[in-house]
Amino acid sequence: MSWQSEEYAGAGSASGTDILGAARRISSTAATRIAKPFNEIAERLHRLRVIYYNPEVYSLYTYKSTGAEPEEYNKWYFNKLVWHETTWMGIECYKSVSDMWNYQEVLHDQQPSLVVEFGTFCGGSALFFASVMREIGKPFKVLSVDIDHSRLRPEARRDPDVIFMESSSTASEVADRIRALKKEYPGKIFAILDSDHSKDHVLAEMKALRPILSSGDYLVVEDSVLNGHPVAPGWGPGPYEAIEAYESEFPNDYIHDEEREAKFGFTWAPRGYLVRA
Ligand SMILES: C[S@@+](CC[C@H](N)C(=O)[O-])C[C@H]1O[C@@H](n2cnc3c(N)ncnc32)[C@H](O)[C@@H]1O
Numbered sequence: 001m002s003w004q005s006e007e008y009a010g011a012g013s014a015s016g017t018d019i020l021g022a023a024r025r026i027s028s029t030a031a032t033r034i035a036k037p038f039n040e041i042a043e044r045l046h047r048l049r050v051i052y053y054n055p056e057v058y059s060l061y062t063y064k065s066t067g068a069e070p071e072e073y074n075k076w077y078f079n080k081l082v083w084h085e086t087t088w089m090g091i092e093c094y095k096s097v098s099d100m101w102n103y104q105e106v107l108h109d110q111q112p113s114l115v116v117e118f119g120t121f122c123g124g125s126a127l128f129f130a131s132v133m134r135e136i137g138k139p140f141k142v143l144s145v146d147i148d149h150s151r152l153r154p155e156a157r158r159d160p161d162v163i164f165m166e167s168s169s170t171a172s173e174v175a176d177r178i179r180a181l182k183k184e185y186p187g188k189i190f191a192i193l194d195s196d197h198s199k200d201h202v203l204a205e206m207k208a209l210r211p212i213l214s215s216g217d218y219l220v221v222e223d224s225v226l227n228g229h230p231v232a233p234g235w236g237p238g239p240y241e242a243i244e245a246y247e248s249e250f251p252n253d254y255i256h257d258e259e260r261e262a263k264f265g266f267t268w269a270p271r272g273y274l275v276r277a
Helices: 003-014 018-024 029-053 055-061 069-079 097-110 124-136 172-184 199-209 239-249 258-262
Strands: 114-118 141-146 162-166 189-193 218-221 254-256 273-276
Touching: 097 124, 097 189, 097 218, 097 258, 114 124, 114 172, 124 141, 124 162, 141 172, 162 172, 172 199, 189 199, 199 218, 199 239, 218 239, 258 273
Parallel strands: 114 141, 114 189, 141 162, 189 218
Antiparallel strands: 218 273, 254 273
16 A cells, blocks of 8 residues: 555645655555555644635534524423423522633632622522532531521531521611621622512512621622523512612613623523623
8 A cells, every 4th residue: 555545645734734744745544554554634724724714614613693592491391390490419509600610710710718698598509609619629618598597408408607697688687797797708799689589689688788798798699581681571579670779860870791791692681790890
């Protein structure tokens, strides 16, 4: 078998690569055998380059986006109750998993010392935040507040890094507790609102946090997806409308982390990824 007749023919379209240049200078049968896999790799790389850098060929090989997929997926995810069956370490966690991944990335970037969650439910989300924070490895505390802890799972309650507080999130003792923890765990705060999803309540939560949060702190207003943004159109004014109302009253408090919000195509906190200015 000669290099020129067989090996070279198979790799002709990949000419110009260093691998082929080197291979062509080798003429023994043994060297040809060694060169063959390299030729195949070069050929494949060449084909990929043709596909990805040539718009006409690219369109033949790739799916044509309509632009509607993220919203359709969002609606499908909501209507199918995927979130209802989502767990963290076996405990219910009513979130979209792409938002959870975003939170993990925010926590890693921001390295807060205090996580404040309004809306505990079973404790899955509080446990998720504590798990991520433990991996980060700096001293921290999670404060999770709920008006009703009857559904809080014992496995979550045992977590040594989470304080579960049974109270309405807007009660003054909650603000006092956050202030005390802020002194004990100085640094940034990551706060997430996931309790009563009515406009008035979320607005009251945002206002309660206003004198507590400082520049660089992170606030996620969850479930702004409700009331037709784009799911549950009949919900009524909810978190999305609370963000709008808050921003019309305090337009300079927060910067929208739009890149983060858009990262996974859809989120359940549209307009709700906020960094304190
Ligand atoms: C959507 S669930 C929280 C889900 C949880 N964060 C998770 O990701 O799995 C909402 C929770 O908010 C609580 N809640 C309702 N009104 C509240 C209030 N005024 N203050 C604090 N919690 C409240 C409910 O008891 C319920 O457990």
